[in-house]
Amino acid sequence: MRFVSAEQVARRAGVSRSAVSRTFTPGASVSPATREKVMHAAQELGYHVNDLARGVLNNQSRLVGIVATRPEVGFRAHLTAALSKVLIKRGNVPILINTGQTEEELVAAQKMLIGHRAEATIILSGSPPASFFELARRNGQPVVMIGRSEPDADHVRAGNSEASQQAALAFLAAGRRRFAFAGSHSATPAILERETAFVAAVEAAGFTVRVARGRDSDYDSGVVAARQLMADREDLPDAVFCANDLIAFGLMDVMRLEAGLAVPDDLAVIGFDDVPEAAWLNYRLTTFRQDPDVMARRAVELLERRLANPDAEPDVERVIPLIVYRDSFRGKM
Amino acid sequence: MRFVSAEQVARRAGVSRSAVSRTFTPGASVSPATREKVMHAAQELGYHVNDLARGVLNNQSRLVGIVATRPEVGFRAHLTAALSKVLIKRGNVPILINTGQTEEELVAAQKMLIGHRAEATIILSGSPPASFFELARRNGQPVVMIGRSEPDADHVRAGNSEASQQAALAFLAAGRRRFAFAGSHSATPAILERETAFVAAVEAAGFTVRVARGRDSDYDSGVVAARQLMADREDLPDAVFCANDLIAFGLMDVMRLEAGLAVPDDLAVIGFDDVPEAAWLNYRLTTFRQDPDVMARRAVELLERRLANPDAEPDVERVIPLIVYRDSFRGKM
DNA sequence: AGACTTCCCGCACAGGCGTGCAACACCTGG
DNA sequence: CCAGGTGTTGCACGCCTGTGCGGGAAGTCT
Numbered sequence: 100m101r102f103v104s105a106e107q108v109a110r111r112a113g114v115s116r117s118a119v120s121r122t123f124t125p126g127a128s129v130s131p132a133t134r135e136k137v138m139h140a141a142q143e144l145g146y147h148v149n150d151l152a153r154g155v156l157n158n159q160s161r162l163v164g165i166v167a168t169r170p171e172v173g174f175r176a177h178l179t180a181a182l183s184k185v186l187i188k189r190g191n192v193p194i195l196i197n198t199g200q201t202e203e204e205l206v207a208a209q210k211m212l213i214g215h216r217a218e219a220t221i222i223l224s225g226s227p228p229a230s231f232f233e234l235a236r237r238n239g240q241p242v243v244m245i246g247r248s249e250p251d252a253d254h255v256r257a258g259n260s261e262a263s264q265q266a267a268l269a270f271l272a273a274g275r276r277r278f279a280f281a282g283s284h285s286a287t288p289a290i291l292e293r294e295t296a297f298v299a300a301v302e303a304a305g306f307t308v309r310v311a312r313g314r315d316s317d318y319d320s321g322v323v324a325a326r327q328l329m330a331d332r333e334d335l336p337d338a339v340f341c342a343n344d345l346i347a348f349g350l351m352d353v354m355r356l357e358a359g360l361a362v363p364d365d366l367a368v369i370g371f372d373d374v375p376e377a378a379w380l381n382y383r384l385t386t387f388r389q390d391p392d393v394m395a396r397r398a399v400e401l402l403e404r405r406l407a408n409p410d411a412e413p414d415v416e417r418v419i420p421l422i423v424y425r426d427s428f429r430g431k432m
Numbered sequence: 433m434r435f436v437s438a439e440q441v442a443r444r445a446g447v448s449r450s451a452v453s454r455t456f457t458p459g460a461s462v463s464p465a466t467r468e469k470v471m472h473a474a475q476e477l478g479y480h481v482n483d484l485a486r487g488v489l490n491n492q493s494r495l496v497g498i499v500a501t502r503p504e505v506g507f508r509a510h511l512t513a514a515l516s517k518v519l520i521k522r523g524n525v526p527i528l529i530n531t532g533q534t535e536e537e538l539v540a541a542q543k544m545l546i547g548h549r550a551e552a553t554i555i556l557s558g559s560p561p562a563s564f565f566e567l568a569r570r571n572g573q574p575v576v577m578i579g580r581s582e583p584d585a586d587h588v589r590a591g592n593s594e595a596s597q598q599a600a601l602a603f604l605a606a607g608r609r610r611f612a613f614a615g616s617h618s619a620t621p622a623i624l625e626r627e628t629a630f631v632a633a634v635e636a637a638g639f640t641v642r643v644a645r646g647r648d649s650d651y652d653s654g655v656v657a658a659r660q661l662m663a664d665r666e667d668l669p670d671a672v673f674c675a676n677d678l679i680a681f682g683l684m685d686v687m688r689l690e691a692g693l694a695v696p697d698d699l700a701v702i703g704f705d706d707v708p709e710a711a712w713l714n715y716r717l718t719t720f721r722q723d724p725d726v727m728a729r730r731a732v733e734l735l736e737r738r739l740a741n742p743d744a745e746p747d748v749e750r751v752i753p754l755i756v757y758r759d760s761f762r763g764k765m
Numbered sequence: 766a767g768a769c770t771t772c773c774c775g776c777a778c779a780g781g782c783g784t785g786c787a788a789c790a791c792c793t794g795g
Numbered sequence: 796c797c798a799g800g801t802g803t804t805g806c807a808c809g810c811c812t813g814t815g816c817g818g819g820a821a822g823t824c825t
Contacts, residue, residue, distance in 0.1 A: 101491055101572065102491070102546070102549055102571045102572065102573075102781095103570065103571060104780090104781065104782090105781075105782070106781085114804085114805090115804065115805050115806085116782085116805090117783085117784085117804070117805060117806080118803090118804070118805085120782065120783060120784085121783085121784090121803095121804090124783070124784090127783090127784085128802070128803065128804090129803075129804090130802075130803060130804090133803080133804085144570070145566075145567050145570035145571060147543060147546045147547045147571075148547060148782080149488070149547070149549060149781055149782065150547040150548045150549070150782095151484050151487050151488050151493055151548060151549050151781075151782090152488045152780080152781035152782040152783095152810090153781085153782060153783075154484050154782095155482070155484050155485045155488055155781080155782075155810055155811055155812080156781085156782050156783055156784095156809080156810050156811090157782090157783075157810080158434055158435070158810075160484055161548075162548075165528070169513065170509075170512070170513050170516070171509040171510045171512065171513035176503075176504040176509045177504045179503070179504065179528070180502065180503050180504035180530050183503070183528045183529065183530035184530045187529060187530065187531075187544070192527055192544060192548055193527065193528050193529075194525055194526065194527055194528070195498070195512070195516045195526050195527070195528035196516065196520060196526075197513050197516035197517045197520065198520075210480060211520070211525060213435070213480045214480045214481060214482070214483040215483045215484060215494075215495075215525055216435055216482060216483070216484050233478070234478045237436065237477070237478035238435045238436060238478060238480075239434065239435065240435075318708070318709075318712060322713070348712065348714075349712070349713075352712060352713040352714045353713065355714075356713055356714070375651070376651075376709070379651060379681065379682070379685060380655070380682075380685040380686065380689055381681075381685045381688075381689070381714055437810090437811065437812090438811070438812070439811080447774080447775090448774065448775045448776080449775090449811090449812085450774070450775060450776080450813085450814080451773090451774065451775080453811095453812065453813060453814085454773090454774090454813085454814090457813065457814090460813085460814085461772070461773065461774090462773075462774090463772075463773060463774085466773080466774080481811095481812080482810095482811055482812065483812095484811080484812090485780090485781095485810075485811035485812040485813090486811085486812055486813075487812095488780055488781050488782085488811080488812075489779075489780050489781085489811085489812055489813055489814095490780085490812090490813075491780080491781090766825100767824105767825090768823100768824090768825090769822100769823085769824085769825105770821105770822085770823075770824095771820105771821085771822075771823095772819105772820090772821080772822095773818100773819090773820085773821100774817105774818090774819085774820100775816105775817095775818090775819105776815105776816090776817090776818105777814100777815095777816090778813105778814090778815090778816105779812100779813090779814090779815105780811105780812090780813095781810100782809100782810085783808105783809090783810095784807100784808090784809095785806105785807095785808090786805105786806090786807090786808105787804100787805095787806090788803105788804085788805085788806100789802105789803085789804075789805095790801100790802090790803080790804095791800100791801085791802085791803100792799100792800085792801080792802100793798100793799085793800080793801095794797105794798090794799090794800100795796105795797090795798090795799105
């Protein structure tokens with residue numbers, strides 16, 4: 100079965116196909132009488148303009164790709180949902196590509212998007228090869244990255260270093276002295292920045308940081324990191340900065356249930372992202388808020404500017420994460 | 433800037449546009465020599481076939497819509513991600529529409545999908561009006577629903593009633609006697625089925641069920657429900673079946689932290705979905721596993737059958753949730 | 766060498782649509 | 796009654812593709 104076409108509507112309304120087209124084109128010249136006839140016929144047949152053909156004609160598909168690995172997890176899930184909402188409001192059609200983070204998979208995703216003439220690509224994870232940007236550029240397709248600083252592409256980034264430094268200073272001011280950082284081996288650039296800045300700030304004050312890492316950047320990683328830190332029961336940390344909230348949850352659970360530590364009295368914990376779970380009564384996690392709606396809006400703004408001015412220099416939108424104090428660290432001893 | 437077109441490739445390769453088209457059409461007749469020339473030129477220009485135009489021509493866009501409200505939350509997030517992956521593997525392009533659940537928003541989403549000639553729509557939440565199905569039918573666009581039983585549409589559904597009955601019987605067999613159900617006021621059909629079946633099974637055994645509800649079906653709802661159940665401290669439940677895992681987490685946190693109950697000794701809890709958080713050490717929730725990958729596959733199978741046979745009777749794929757025993761209820765007292 | 770088959774290639778059309786252009790109808794003013 | 800202006804309509808073209816069809820080149824067989 101085929102979709103209803105303008106031709107069919109025209110025949111039924113007894114007018115030319117142009118009349119139908121004009122009826123559905125804002126600003127075109129149609130008499131009220133024929134518009135009425137056309138609308139009536141369209142209603143009866145259930146017609147809607149074919150945006151694909153329209154897209155072929157004036158070279159704008161309205162499609163925008165969102166590329167993410169494991170888009171169901173943590174902060175990325177919120178970012179994905181926010182992007183979908185913002186894009187739709189703007190009249191775009193968001194395509195969700197759930198992909199691995201290998202280069203091949205990213206390139207396959209891009210092929211698909213370029214094939215469908217997507218007007219832009221928004222990348223939430225993975226590090227595309229240079230050829231990726233080259234191909235996008237050749238086809239005039241803007242690429243916006245979120246959460247990582249690609250010098251050659253527009254991107255939205257959070258003030259990871261500033262926030263991490265702030266976490267270190269807050270711990271120090273509260274009199275904490277035995278520091279740890281819980282991260283992951285497959286760290287994204289954002290997470291690396293957090294680690295580096297936190298370690299630097301603590302060391303600048305004359306203390307050391309034990310770094311523990313799990314495999315990914317999820318709950319299990321926090322569990323693994325916690326058990327590493329527990330190895331020597333005589334030397335437990337009293338302040339842990341976690342690369343993100345999920346890691347913090349895993350770490351808190353282990354530290355409380357297996358090491359018997361009280362949070363925040365024995366152990367202060369700060370996370371990153373402020374996912375909704377951070378407000379759960381069991382965690383009440385002090386963390387840095389990243390607002391997915393704001394980040395999504397900024398990404399779309401970058402995209403709009405790039406479409407308006409394709410040859411401008413790569414642009415950066417900075418978002419400042421604000422610390423949200425809850426019970427896992429109250430800012431004093 | 434425009435995308436690279438076959439015309440440009442043809443000129444560069446010194447062949448006709450047809451030759452380019454044939455080079456990228458599997459099974460078409462091209463000599464190795466020209467194919468080589470074309471591929472070379474295409475490589476240089478960064479050309480990819482325009483799937484939009486291809487779609488207009490043979491009337492298949494490869495687009496598939498995923499319609500969901502709050503696709504970042506709980507089980508839906510996993511379902512969304514799984515659908516994206518399965519659809520991509522099948523060569524489709526998944527469109528994620530994050531919409532409200534009012535009829536207007538659903539209809540707007542449908543307009544967008546029909547406008548872009550999406551080959552099918554998969555609905556994860558919300559109850560579309562009859563006109564929705566009518567319009568889809570007129571345009572030959574299959575609609576698959578997940579999680580709710582729409583008698584006139586293909587759908588994937590879990591054995592909610594069977595599982596809920598099983599939960600009741602398990603509580604009974606373990607000697608629990610003071611039952612409660614934690615649900616929500618804005619319940620989906622799936623959640624309603626769980627409530628109804630659980631209450632019926634418990635009452636059939638001669639006991640009663642206190643039903644507590646929050647506003648939505650998330651963590652906060654569990655918190656609200658728990659506080660309702662705590663109102664009379666002399667009459668606390670010893671077994672609660674929760675409409676989903678998120679509700680269970682909220683309820684457990686309140687019951688432990690505010691009522692001082694021990695899980696599972698004082699209070700047994702069973703959830704539904706088996707989201708990853710259910711395995712977190714703090715919860716170790718006994719729950720009914722729904723595999724998002726399986727459900728996504730089934731949905732796509734329905735879709736394939738419908739495309740192959742548009743006029744067949746509405747079809748149903750049933751998925752059986754399996755109970756996963758963890759620590760929140762071990763099946764004995 | 767000539768006839769016949771095989772293989773490719775290019776032309777032209779189709780599939781939806783938007784839009785410039787010219788024609789046409791209609792109305793107004795003198 | 797006629798000139799001129801205004802508003803609407805249909806024709807035809809273009810966007811980018813896949814493909815049937817006819818023709819030409821090349822290869823094979825006698």
